[in-house]
Amino acid sequence: MKKLETVLSPAxxxxxxxxxxxxxxxxxxxxxxSICVAFNTGVAxxxxxxxxxxxxxxxDFDFLCAAERNxxxxxxxxxxxxxxxxxxxxxxxxxxxxxTTNGTKAIKLSKENGANIIAIGxxxxxxxxxxWLQKQNDDVILLCSGWKDKxxxxxTLFAGAVAIELKASFSISCDSTLLAMAAYxxxxxxxxxxxxxSSHAKRFEKLGISTDEVSTCLQLNTAPVLPLMQGxxxxxxxxxxxx
Amino acid sequence: MKKLETVLSPAxxxxxxxxxxxxxxxxxxxxxxSICVAFNTGVAxxxxxxxxxxxxxxxDFDFLCAAERNxxxxxxxxxxxxxxxxxxxxxxxxxxxxxTTNGTKAIKLSKENGANIIAIGxxxxxxxxxxWLQKQNDDVILLCSGWKDKxxxxxTLFAGAVAIELKASFSISCDSTLLAMAAYxxxxxxxxxxxxxSSHAKRFEKLGISTDEVSTCLQLNTAPVLPLMQGxxxxxxxxxxxx
Numbered sequence: 001m002k003k004l005e006t007v008l009s010p011a012x013x014x015x016x017x018x019x020x021x022x023x024x025x026x027x028x029x030x031x032x033x034s035i036c037v038a039f040n041t042g043v044a045x046x047x048x049x050x051x052x053x054x055x056x057x058x059x060d061f062d063f064l065c066a067a068e069r070n071x072x073x074x075x076x077x078x079x080x081x082x083x084x085x086x087x088x089x090x091x092x093x094x095x096x097x098x099x100t101t102n103g104t105k106a107i108k109l110s111k112e113n114g115a116n117i118i119a120i121g122x123x124x125x126x127x128x129x130x131x132w133l134q135k136q137n138d139d140v141i142l143l144c145s146g147w148k149d150k151x152x153x154x155x156t157l158f159a160g161a162v163a164i165e166l167k168a169s170f171s172i173s174c175d176s177t178l179l180a181m182a183a184y185x186x187x188x189x190x191x192x193x194x195x196x197x198s199s200h201a202k203r204f205e206k207l208g209i210s211t212d213e214v215s216t217c218l219q220l221n222t223a224p225v226l227p228l229m230q231g232x233x234x235x236x237x238x239x240x241x242x243x
Numbered sequence: 244m245k246k247l248e249t250v251l252s253p254a255x256x257x258x259x260x261x262x263x264x265x266x267x268x269x270x271x272x273x274x275x276x277s278i279c280v281a282f283n284t285g286v287a288x289x290x291x292x293x294x295x296x297x298x299x300x301x302x303d304f305d306f307l308c309a310a311e312r313n314x315x316x317x318x319x320x321x322x323x324x325x326x327x328x329x330x331x332x333x334x335x336x337x338x339x340x341x342x343t344t345n346g347t348k349a350i351k352l353s354k355e356n357g358a359n360i361i362a363i364g365x366x367x368x369x370x371x372x373x374x375w376l377q378k379q380n381d382d383v384i385l386l387c388s389g390w391k392d393k394x395x396x397x398x399t400l401f402a403g404a405v406a407i408e409l410k411a412s413f414s415i416s417c418d419s420t421l422l423a424m425a426a427y428x429x430x431x432x433x434x435x436x437x438x439x440x441s442s443h444a445k446r447f448e449k450l451g452i453s454t455d456e457v458s459t460c461l462q463l464n465t466a467p468v469l470p471l472m473q474g475x476x477x478x479x480x481x482x483x484x485x486x
Contacts, residue, residue, distance in 0.1 A: 015254075197416075
């Protein structure tokens with residue numbers, strides 16, 4: 001039976017063998033939510049990069065540039081890291097170079113560690129993601145991006161939600177997965193209320209970012225896409241109906 | 244208000260400022276459970292050391308030597324890491340040099356990182372520990388020893404149980420604490436059953452260690468002691484009644 005594991009922080013990824021596995025990168029607030037919205041809007045491809053300077057280089061090649069650090073958009077960039085910005089219809093068919101505090105770092109780290117496939121997960125595409133994972137043959141690692149290597153609430157709870165959906169088709173003997181499922185079970189009926197207590201929601205509050213930003217990222221299946229890494233790019237690999 | 248934080252793995256301790264704080268080291272299966280039993284039996288002091296060879300050095304100074312690696316007692320040592328061994332009345336007034344895979348490592352790491360006070364926590368002394376923490380002025384860090392730097396179920400659930408008891412007297416804004424409390428709330432009525440699914444319980448099963456070993460470590464308040472580090476040693480600092 002395929003195995004499912006969860007890694008609660010990028011700082012713990014080196015303890016888990018990633019080679020030949022599918023890694024689902026999770027950064028609910030907000031990089032992986034934004035990526036799902038972007039592909040739902042019709043963006044052509046997204047290039048995750050390490051630094052804002054690296055992102056800027058791609059302006060010359062007709063990329064839009066998106067950069068966030070410490071929950072704020074960096075001045076002079078086309079986009080920050082708010083899902084709402086990525087729903088602008090003008091983004092259709094465009095390419096985006098994207099760098100964020102945690103999410104794009106976790107994507108790049110998964111690639112460096114030899115993941116076979118890297119998928120992007122969020123509540124906005126959970127059903128599409130789960131159905132696809134059920135059909136895959138690889139073992140799966142749910143990688144929570146966290147906040148600067150600290151474990152966070154929202155990524156862990158999403159991992160728990162996915163694991164509950166997958167438990168019939170995967171073998172689960174990883175303690176972090178068991179904990180994430182138990183925590184999600186405990187708070188699923190008041191998910192938004194619970195996540196509003198989290199350190200990242202409090203960071204938003206201090207920056208004057210509305211709680212709508214959190215609710216947007218907790219909506220289920222509003223961006224039913226399957227973003228996967230292909231070489232250096234993330235592209236939209238949403239299966240056609242019936243496939 | 245005093246702050247309470249949880250660190251789910253020693254590999255994440257460097258992300259949290261430990262200086263001038265009280266660190267509660269948690270290794271439910273089994274080092275911190277064994278330490279509580281030892282002091283309840285009347286052991287004089289315990290010296291946590293890094294390696295079995297280092298433990299052996301103290302034989303010359305009339306210490307008993309206890310060593311465990313990968314859940315097994317090391318041959319030639321007086322004791323391993325089973326709480327039952329530490330309840331032998333012959334241990335009263337003896338000194339013990341102790342090294343384990345995870346617990347004694349976490350104790351030493353807390354000291355190296357500048358903790359003000361290091362306390363030993365387990366279900367066996369939870370009430371004594373909680374009452375003492377409520378009266379202390381320091382901020383508190385609950386440090387889960389985990390398994391070779393991986394997050395584990397039993398230490399995280401104990402952190403959640405302690406945090407629930409302390410939430411009226413501490414400010415909690417740490418995501419790991421919120422998750423640990425949610426997970427504990429979800430499984431507290433079937434704690435042993437849940438922990439028997441954990442990776443460490445399965446490790447015990449493979450080694451032929453009885454499930455009694457897990458139940459012993461989940462009993463509440465059977466060793467109502469307060470072990471604290473004083474210099475290089477752990478000693479019994481149980482407050483007298485009424486203090």
